[in-house]
Amino acid sequence: MEILDCKGLACPSPVLRTKELIESRTVEAVQILVDNEAASQNVSRFLQSRGFQPDVTSDAGVFTITGNRAESAPASKECEVMSDRQLGLDQARTMVMIATDRIGYGDDTLGKKLMVNFLSTLKEMEGLWRLVFVNNGVKLTVAGAETVPAIQELESSGVSVLVCGTCLTFFDLLDKKKVGETTNMLDIVTSMQVASKVINL
Structure with a gap:
């Protein structure tokens, strides 16, 4: 599992770092750490848009977003050009x-x-x-x-x-x-x- 510590980063850095990670190589599972609810919601929504199933837990102000790639969204796909x-x-x-x-x-x-x-x-x-x-x-x-x-x-x-x-x-x-x-x-x-x-x- 790939882990990104994005605590202390201002919007939209947590989303941009997550995007960079999952687009740079084949990733089946990720865990992103952030320290505010807005970042947690943004990262979760981004992961969902990229075929991951996000699960969020929080402890002492730290939000852990764990994303597992959905079975219906394979990691390796040729780019499809849409009209x-x-x-x-x-x-x-x-x-x-x-x-x-x-x-x-x-x-x-x-x-x-x-x-x-x-x-x-x-x-x-x-x-x-x-x-x-x-x-x-x-x-x-x-x-x-x-x-x-x-x-x-x-x-x-x-x-x-x-x-x-x-x-x-x-x-x-x-x-x-x-x-x-x-x-x-x-x-x-x-x-x-x-x-x-x-x-x-």
């Missing part, structure tokens, strides 16, 4: 990145109300593919936020919702997240690359 249609690249993919909990400058109460209205109206946007919340924007996804129902409705309709794990941890909100997947900067950068259009707020 644009298979990848969904023939369709509009609009990504909206939200880095604030209000819209515009001036009155904060008005700005927050505008954000609620914006998220409630986003379902009318054709080709909406993914919402990404970073910095103060993550506060829109946690318990008590007036915006949670609108975001949940979008997620239920098939829109992907990603929430920055480092940002949640910084604001001590990781346990209060009510909607979306905890994500890392690698996923965010990849999303920007794949999207046909990126809207920043």
Whole structure:
């Protein structure tokens, strides 16, 4: 079993080191050590996306993610080239990145109300593919936020919702997240690359 000690590393380093390991050689089992829950969730999700079955345990603030390659996902495979249609690249993919909990400058109460209205109206946007919340924007996804129902409705309709794990941890909100997947900067950068259009707020 390959072991990676990623304690003390900032996002997205644990995911990048895990990616480097499993792409550099044939790996059937890995064990990754991290020291925060956001990194644990990000590494687990990455391993799962690469055909591993992750299992997480924690002790004294250290999270151990053990990943075993699933039987249905052999370690050695020739690279399969997928068509644009298979990848969904023939369709509009609009990504909206939200880095604030209000819209515009001036009155904060008005700005927050505008954000609620914006998220409630986003379902009318054709080709909406993914919402990404970073910095103060993550506060829109946690318990008590007036915006949670609108975001949940979008997620239920098939829109992907990603929430920055480092940002949640910084604001001590990781346990209060009510909607979306905890994500890392690698996923965010990849999303920007794949999207046909990126809207920043």
